[in-house]
Amino acid sequence: MQREGRLGVGIVGAGRVGPVLGAALAGAGHAITGITSGSDDERAEAVLPGASVLETPEVLRRSELVILAVPHGELPGLVAGLAEAGHWQMGQLVLHTDAAYGIEVLRPAAEKGAIPLAVHPAMTFTGTSIDLRQLAATYAAVTAPGPVLPIAQALAVELGCEPVVIDEEHRAAYAEAIDTVSTFSRQIVHQSTGMLREIGVDNPGGFLSALVRSTVDHALADASPVIPELPDEQDERPF
Template sequence: MTDPSRRDGRLGVGIIGAGRVGPVVGAALAGAGHAVTGITSGSDDDRASAVLPGVPIIDALEVVRRSELVIIAVPHDQLSPLIAGIAEVGGWQLGQLVLHTDPAYGIEVLRPAAESGAIPLAVHPAITFTGTSVDLRQLQAGYAAVTAPAAVLPIAQALAVEMGCEPVVIAESDRAAYADAIQTATEFSKSIIAQSTARLGEIGVENPGGFLSALVQSTVERALREASSESPLL
């Protein structure tokens, strides 16, 4: 692991998970001046390489070895076994920042890394990722749910800001409720739009998605403005 004090606090960032989330988060942090040390192989390495050109593809243990900050963006059911597996082989390092992006977990899932001396952070950017550079603009308009031990909460908040998001602190005990809210918003929206476009298609409307675009966007924006005016969080 390189010297964490180099480049005025800039970090070597490694990414485990080359799906839609990990490469974009890495690119956002690279844009803030951090250096991406490597990324694991994933389902679409070409897409990841387009977002992070020139970043070496290496295995997970090598990502951990090279990095002061490890971003873990893997499917929900893989997160816990991955953390534990790296701990079993002594991979985690003292003082290393370990950050996962899963909405449903706080920092408890990172306990094996923390017991090895790593610093656990949970930061979930609340956008729907496409895995392309388009997401970088979405991050600039988004929020991120942040969970971390009190002593290092400012670090997690600062990383969320460097990703482009406004951090909102979510308690460990509230992560399940938070994940349910996020899933409800995304799945319900997708389901309703799919139903509506299908009905329009059945009656012969061409390009039903385009037909509904302005209506859906304006309706959602109005609903969000109304929710924001009622919510102390926003």
């Protein structure tokens, strides 16, 4: 049975992110209209089986929601080029997944009547079905014009994420925070496993796994806000 509010979803970008988000939205009841060819079409097919592989203009023509999951450097030119060619449609939702950009990068599409949304799930994607489970434990940075912010938040929820609103002027700082934790975590793990490998430790990644996870968990707990405990009723006595 067709769900109320069901959208035809097209995906531009068949890397690690686009097919996973498409699969998540399909699981929420939306219809996948098509996906462009990418760097690993076999992996995309495994995550999003049966999706039509189309050229970008045809994906836009068929879709009420277009997800742009392309490399950072390609996004501005892609949006502008599609606008110049007249492919954006009035009232069409266009959502990009880049951490560093807000909605300004989508201005050429918005000027053609499309509705700009920025939703970035704060996780590292593998491009496999494993990511669908990880999405359920992930926050998503959401940026959108005020009147349509609830739409962006609702889409984040349908992906499985908890939406957190990031203002347009804070997207660069947000992206820096994401890049810092990702880069330094990866570098530190690689450095440590290399040192252990040099002294003859087999499977240094497995050796460090529990230590790294527990250390990160403690660090995250320390960074979380402390909620003061309310006093017990018996402690409220005046004597």
